[in-house]
Amino acid sequence: MSKAFYVTTPIYYINSDPHVGSAYTTIVADSVARYKRMMGYDTFFLTGTDEHGQHVLRAAQKAKRDVKEFADELAERFVKLWKELGISNDAFVRTTDDYHVKAVQGFFQKMYDKGDIYLGKYEGWYCVNCETFWTEKDIGEGKLCPTCLRPLEHVEEENYFFRLSKYTEPLLDHFKKHPDFVEPAFRRNEMMKILESGLEDISVSRTSFDWGIPIPFDLKHVVYVWFDALINYVSAIGYGRDDEMFNRYWPADVHFIGKEINRFHSLIWPAMLMSVGLPLPKKIFAHGWLTVNGEKISKSKGNAVDPRALINAYGIDAVKYYLLRDIQFGNDGDFSEDNLITRINADLANDLGNLVHRTLSMISQNFEFLPKPMEDGKYDDKLKGLTEKTIKEYFEYMDNFKFTQALEGIWKLIRFGNKYIDLTEPWLLARDVSKKNRLATVLYNLSDAIRNVAIMLSPILIKTSAEIMEKMNQDFNDVGNLGWHKTISNVKIMVGDQLFPRIDVKKWKKVIKMTEEKKVEVQVTQKPQVTIEDFARLDLRVAKILSAERVLKSEKLIKLELDLGSEKRQIVAGIGKVYMPESLIGKEIIIIFNLKAVKLMGIESNGMLLAAKDGEKLRILTVDGQVEPGAKIS
Ligand code: MSP
Numbered sequence: 001m002s003k004a005f006y007v008t009t010p011i012y013y014i015n016s017d018p019h020v021g022s023a024y025t026t027i028v029a030d031s032v033a034r035y036k037r038m039m040g041y042d043t044f045f046l047t048g049t050d051e052h053g054q055h056v057l058r059a060a061q062k063a064k065r066d067v068k069e070f071a072d073e074l075a076e077r078f079v080k081l082w083k084e085l086g087i088s089n090d091a092f093v094r095t096t097d098d099y100h101v102k103a104v105q106g107f108f109q110k111m112y113d114k115g116d117i118y119l120g121k122y123e124g125w126y127c128v129n130c131e132t133f134w135t136e137k138d139i140g141e142g143k144l145c146p147t148c149l150r151p152l153e154h155v156e157e158e159n160y161f162f163r164l165s166k167y168t169e170p171l172l173d174h175f176k177k178h179p180d181f182v183e184p185a186f187r188r189n190e191m192m193k194i195l196e197s198g199l200e201d202i203s204v205s206r207t208s209f210d211w212g213i214p215i216p217f218d219l220k221h222v223v224y225v226w227f228d229a230l231i232n233y234v235s236a237i238g239y240g241r242d243d244e245m246f247n248r249y250w251p252a253d254v255h256f257i258g259k260e261i262n263r264f265h266s267l268i269w270p271a272m273l274m275s276v277g278l279p280l281p282k283k284i285f286a287h288g289w290l291t292v293n294g295e296k297i298s299k300s301k302g303n304a305v306d307p308r309a310l311i312n313a314y315g316i317d318a319v320k321y322y323l324l325r326d327i328q329f330g331n332d333g334d335f336s337e338d339n340l341i342t343r344i345n346a347d348l349a350n351d352l353g354n355l356v357h358r359t360l361s362m363i364s365q366n367f368e369f370l371p372k373p374m375e376d377g378k379y380d381d382k383l384k385g386l387t388e389k390t391i392k393e394y395f396e397y398m399d400n401f402k403f404t405q406a407l408e409g410i411w412k413l414i415r416f417g418n419k420y421i422d423l424t425e426p427w428l429l430a431r432d433v434s435k436k437n438r439l440a441t442v443l444y445n446l447s448d449a450i451r452n453v454a455i456m457l458s459p460i461l462i463k464t465s466a467e468i469m470e471k472m473n474q475d476f477n478d479v480g481n482l483g484w485h486k487t488i489s490n491v492k493i494m495v496g497d498q499l500f501p502r503i504d505v506k507k508w509k510k511v512i513k514m515t516e517e518k519k520v521e522v523q524v525t526q527k528p529q530v531t532i533e534d535f536a537r538l539d540l541r542v543a544k545i546l547s548a549e550r551v552l553k554s555e556k557l558i559k560l561e562l563d564l565g566s567e568k569r570q571i572v573a574g575i576g577k578v579y580m581p582e583s584l585i586g587k588e589i590i591i592i593f594n595l596k597a598v599k600l601m602g603i604e605s606n607g608m609l610l611a612a613k614d615g616e617k618l619r620i621l622t623v624d625g626q627v628e629p630g631a632k633i634s
Helices: 020-038 052-061 068-084 099-114 164-177 185-198 225-230 243-249 259-276 307-314 316-326 337-366 380-398 405-423 426-431 433-457 461-470 514-525 532-536
Strands: 004-013 042-050 091-094 117-127 132-134 154-163 218-223 255-258 284-287 290-292 331-333 540-550 559-562 570-574 590-594 599-601 604-607 611-614 617-620
Touching: 004 020, 004 243, 020 255, 020 284, 020 290, 020 307, 020 316, 052 068, 052 405, 068 307, 099 117, 099 218, 099 225, 099 259, 132 331, 154 218, 154 259, 164 259, 164 405, 225 259, 225 290, 243 590, 255 259, 259 284, 307 316, 307 337, 316 337, 316 461, 337 405, 337 426, 337 433, 337 461, 380 405, 380 433, 405 426, 405 433, 426 433, 426 540, 433 461, 514 590, 570 604
Parallel strands: 004 042, 004 255, 042 091, 255 284, 290 331
Antiparallel strands: 117 132, 117 154, 540 559, 540 590, 559 570, 599 604, 611 617
């Protein structure tokens, strides 16, 4: 039986739409899975959805929906999207699947039996969006989540804890013995630093809501959503129910993840596995984050591009080529539609498209069938040498997830193919009957280079590669077909259309409209001009916050006592979703001093503070350095 290879993506939260960022990890993992299958591995490729936790529950409540039904619907969008993107996953795990629930309960029980789980009290901060606990020392004054910058919630609960601290040394040891355990190296170093400062025990259950997996020995607790989620990597391949399958694929060869969830995968997950006595995954690869046109992907910016829109406009192969070619896997990268178009025109239409079209057109003009090589000549050895070198390096790059370099190598060969045409001048050979044999060889050599290119591209440019093989009437499926002069001659070929039509940049309507749309929005919301006298009617002053407390029954309002030098005042501000009252005390803010007093939820507000708003983000204005309370602003 062939060797197994097990590759995974993170399982995605279902409450937001899949965007080009989530598609990125899945596309990369898919390309690796397809490459390994081509190399003859018995490959298992897993993706899925992470459905428990407070954020999903709240989203369902907000939509006034039954949470399971809601989850079913949301998960389906991921299943469908991956189908549309041609993702070749072998299974799709949902954390609400029965087998997963049982596996998590079994896993948790095992850790408990081992003495690694104990009951305690958690008091600290929680980000519902990232479903992450944070300690005081992790977070700043504003009490915002270090990952997503959303406001944190204060949590006080009876929780079960995992003795993560106990695994600091064993993990350090593992990291030292397996230098490639976490990649890239700079991500590994980040994890080493955390390990060297010592791990603390972590809370692994919740009691304040019940959308999760009940802990078998204490049903009022549900398993912390991250604990639940990580176990997907073993539940989906038969942990606790199908030993044969489980032993075949575990340990995983690689978990592909984004950098923000490295700590969970490289520290917590391995410690959990150590606790139940399972081997650790061979590699965790934490890639960087994509921005879109230089900006963080977010719904409010309108740049959370639906991958379907991109694929409809450019075709799946072009988008995949661009992502793997332009973004150095491992580093952060920017998704730019302009660069995508440049790649399509330069690399796909010009280099690859022309090479294939030129070669096939010349064959069909001069021969009835794909010719046999008959007469060697100048430059043949160079093409042969470069083809062989490219294949060898391709394996090395692909095995190490260096997609940019693998594609660069293939494109060097493609470009040399075009140059070989210019150098051997087949159009001149065609004019002279005595040179027919040489012409046959030149065109055979070109076909052979193209066929090798198509095989190497097949895990990524699936459609294009199949199209080339079809045009050339060649069979391929495995790595054994790679190599010089393995093209089958005497077969009928088909010229057909160009593989990639060029995009006329001037006429082209782009998919990502965020910058234009933003400009329009600014124009629409721009207010009429004012004179300096208009402005002077406002009395703006610096005020120091003396105390702050939440307005009862309001999520948003905070009552502030202010020192204005000559007097003290009270205002009510709608900043409670973003700021914790305690974090405001002592800040010097700007208020409109001469604003008519109003009552908000029955409480008098005598003035208004100024704040900057950017979508959901809100930051209050303060002064740059200390000034006396009451100072005027002009
Ligand atoms: N549910 C957890 C993961 C649990 S795995 C046991 C989670 N889900 S998520 O929906 O937030 O997906 C995070 C993953 O999506 C990232 O780790 C990364 O793989 C991918 N990406 C999301 N946004 C991304 C970018 N902007 N850029 C690149 N990848 C991105 O965290």
